[in-house]
Amino acid sequence: MLLYIIRRLAQSVLVMLTVALIAFTLFQFVGDPINNMVDQDTSLAERERIRKELGLDDPVIVQFWRFVENAAQGEFGVSYRLKKPVAELIAERFPATLELSIISAILALGIGIPMGVYTALNRERWTAKLFMTLSLVGVSLPTFLIGIFLILIFGVQLRWLPTFGRGEVVDLGWWTTGLLTASGLKSLIMPSITLAVFQMTLIVRLVRAEMLEVLRTDYIRFARARGLRDRAIHFGHALKNTLVPVITIIGLQVGAIIAFAIITESVFQWPGMGLLFVQAISEVDIPVMAAYLMLIALVFVVINLVVDILYVVIDPRLRTES
Amino acid sequence: MADETILPDSAGRGEERPPSALARFLDSDLRWSFRRSPLVITAFLVTVLMIGAATFAPWVAPHDPFDLASLDLMDSLLPPAWMEGGDPRYLLGTDDQGRDILSTILYGARISLLVGFLSVILAMLIGVTVGLVAGYAGGVTDAVLMRIADIQLTFPAILIALLVDGVMRGILPPEAHEEVALFVLVLAIALSSWVQYARTVRSSTMVEKRKEYVQAAQVIGLPSARILLRHILPNVMGPVLVIATIQLALAIIIEATLSFLGVGVPPTSPSLGTLIRIGNDYLFSGEWWITVFPGLALIILVLAVNLLGDWLRDVLNPKLR
Numbered sequence: 001m002l003l004y005i006i007r008r009l010a011q012s013v014l015v016m017l018t019v020a021l022i023a024f025t026l027f028q029f030v031g032d033p034i035n036n037m038v039d040q041d042t043s044l045a046e047r048e049r050i051r052k053e054l055g056l057d058d059p060v061i062v063q064f065w066r067f068v069e070n071a072a073q074g075e076f077g078v079s080y081r082l083k084k085p086v087a088e089l090i091a092e093r094f095p096a097t098l099e100l101s102i103i104s105a106i107l108a109l110g111i112g113i114p115m116g117v118y119t120a121l122n123r124e125r126w127t128a129k130l131f132m133t134l135s136l137v138g139v140s141l142p143t144f145l146i147g148i149f150l151i152l153i154f155g156v157q158l159r160w161l162p163t164f165g166r167g168e169v170v171d172l173g174w175w176t177t178g179l180l181t182a183s184g185l186k187s188l189i190m191p192s193i194t195l196a197v198f199q200m201t202l203i204v205r206l207v208r209a210e211m212l213e214v215l216r217t218d219y220i221r222f223a224r225a226r227g228l229r230d231r232a233i234h235f236g237h238a239l240k241n242t243l244v245p246v247i248t249i250i251g252l253q254v255g256a257i258i259a260f261a262i263i264t265e266s267v268f269q270w271p272g273m274g275l276l277f278v279q280a281i282s283e284v285d286i287p288v289m290a291a292y293l294m295l296i297a298l299v300f301v302v303i304n305l306v307v308d309i310l311y312v313v314i315d316p317r318l319r320t321e322s
Numbered sequence: 323m324a325d326e327t328i329l330p331d332s333a334g335r336g337e338e339r340p341p342s343a344l345a346r347f348l349d350s351d352l353r354w355s356f357r358r359s360p361l362v363i364t365a366f367l368v369t370v371l372m373i374g375a376a377t378f379a380p381w382v383a384p385h386d387p388f389d390l391a392s393l394d395l396m397d398s399l400l401p402p403a404w405m406e407g408g409d410p411r412y413l414l415g416t417d418d419q420g421r422d423i424l425s426t427i428l429y430g431a432r433i434s435l436l437v438g439f440l441s442v443i444l445a446m447l448i449g450v451t452v453g454l455v456a457g458y459a460g461g462v463t464d465a466v467l468m469r470i471a472d473i474q475l476t477f478p479a480i481l482i483a484l485l486v487d488g489v490m491r492g493i494l495p496p497e498a499h500e501e502v503a504l505f506v507l508v509l510a511i512a513l514s515s516w517v518q519y520a521r522t523v524r525s526s527t528m529v530e531k532r533k534e535y536v537q538a539a540q541v542i543g544l545p546s547a548r549i550l551l552r553h554i555l556p557n558v559m560g561p562v563l564v565i566a567t568i569q570l571a572l573a574i575i576i577e578a579t580l581s582f583l584g585v586g587v588p589p590t591s592p593s594l595g596t597l598i599r600i601g602n603d604y605l606f607s608g609e610w611w612i613t614v615f616p617g618l619a620l621i622i623l624v625l626a627v628n629l630l631g632d633w634l635r636d637v638l639n640p641k642l643r
């Protein structure tokens with residue numbers, strides 16, 4: 001088991017280095033950074049001096065290593081567009097994205113899993129069929145359109161909910177939260193629903209498929225033959241085994257939610273990291289892009305690592321295999 | 323008599339020939355299941371209708387929205403024809419530049435479908451090649467390729483497409499980007515979705531390569547490339563087509579999303595996503611039709627393709643039902 005974890009860990013480091021290489025390559029394409037720092041009268045000798053000082057004349061591999069070292073400490077330089085340190089920008093925006101993502105994840109899982117179980121158990125009932133059709137509609141609805149339609153109905157027509165921003169936030173010093181004020185909570189409703197819908201429909205379909213698979217197995221048939229009650233079979237035996245693969249899905253969903261937050265944040269002008277990233281892409285703000293790239297990769301690698309380890313803990317068969 | 327049965331006899335055995343592809347199709351489960359489901363028939367008709375209307379947009383559309391001479395600013399921001407102030411010439415209303423919404427939708431769907439089809443084809447090419455090579459070669463090649471696929475699969479497609487697009491934007495000079503934006507987009511979407519094909523093709527290749535016909539081909543000394551392309555490929559293509567249908571819907575969504583975020587196709591050739599982005603600015607001033615109609619067109623298109631894909635998967639792979 002220890003060997004398994006070490007191997008996974010090594011793989012994660014490799015992934016992070018690959019992403020770092022991509023991020024580093026980005027910087028190589030924006031031209032000579034010296035030109036951005038000096039004016040036209042600067043002599044060649046002066047330019048050379050600056051170049052040496054910044055270590056830009058070192059071999060590429062040395063420069064790459066320095067980039068990795070800085071990245072590991074959260075140093076990504078200064079944003080071209082906003083003229084502020086990238087680390088500061090991200091720290092400012094991180095709470096907004098995380099609050100949105102967590103609320104959406106709770107919504108998606110809290111509604112998605114029971115709905116998936118229900119549709120699997122009552123396959124032939126019309127409500128289950130309705131849920132399945134709705135989930136297909138949900139999969140076909142692009143996230144940004146859900147947001148736009150919600151804005152149109154509840155923001156523009158009915159004027160019930162705010163359509164952009166976080167509302168009033170409370171500054172806790174190291175964290176800004178919108179969860180403590182009425183306007184903050186109201187602002188959270190539409191974005192979190194928008195973000196949750198797609199994940200929810202996915203979860204419904206996956207839980208249903210997984211549950212149907214388990215219900216077909218021999219041990220469930222045997223449990224029925226023993227005369228156990230439906231409730232005990234479904235929730236005591238079937239659901240438990242359904243949830244093993246669902247954990248992987250949940251792990252990946254958390255990552256997916258952070259990724260989809262990019263879209264939701266753009267629709268609602270939510271001041272999070274995703275909005276920062278989209279603006280960075282369209283303006284080719286390389287330091288911000290590189291930082292976001294590394295951060296997202298880190299989130300995904302950590303989630304995957306945790307899921308892999310959880311897997312071994314939950315499923316004893318995997319322990320003997322490795 | 324005994325000799326005759328062995329001889330290949332072309333005459334007089336007409337009835338016993340294997341049925342043609344069309345005859346086999348007409349007799350298949352596929353057709354039976356298709357005729358039984360009104361929902362699938364509707365989805366099929368809608369898909370065909372939309373692809374047809376988009377393909378022939380220059381002939382079908384009531385106006386040419388990109389002919390600047392025909393645009394009149396007096397006609398801008400008109401509501402749909404059935405509403406007060408609507409103009410019967412513009413069934414679904416007009417946008418800020420006086421362009422007919424129905425026509426821009428048709429032209430926009432054309433771009434969306436073009437990007438969708440191209441990226442699905444490119445993803446299929448990459449995925450099938452990787453799958454064939456990994457499955458046939460095995461060993462280290464297989465391990466490395468599948469490891470890459472696994473890692474990529476943990477990231478959502480839309481994020482990868484966004485990153486590839488962003489990286490390309492960083493690399494290409496801004497002047498060049500406008501021209502190649504469409505191809506960058508196709509590449510970004512293809513690179514985000516090849517893994518599905520690769521995994522499926524790899525597993526069926528591994529099954530096929532142990533079969534006798536492949537061993538026979540190896541024994542007579544055919545080169546590996548020929549065995550893969552002529553012998554194994556036709557036997558692993560079935561599931562690939564199912565994936566392609568589902569991926570088409572996904573590709574259209576990704577394209578629309580990227581264009582909505584402003585990093586997709588250039589505004590000079592607007593897709594459905596671009597139209598929604600443009601309309602979004604007018605949402606608050608009450609001109610909802612500029613956004614809503616392209617949005618509905620997008621949803622209907624994706625839903626119809628998704629329904630077809632779901633049905634194909636169920637029919638061809640009853641185990642998944």
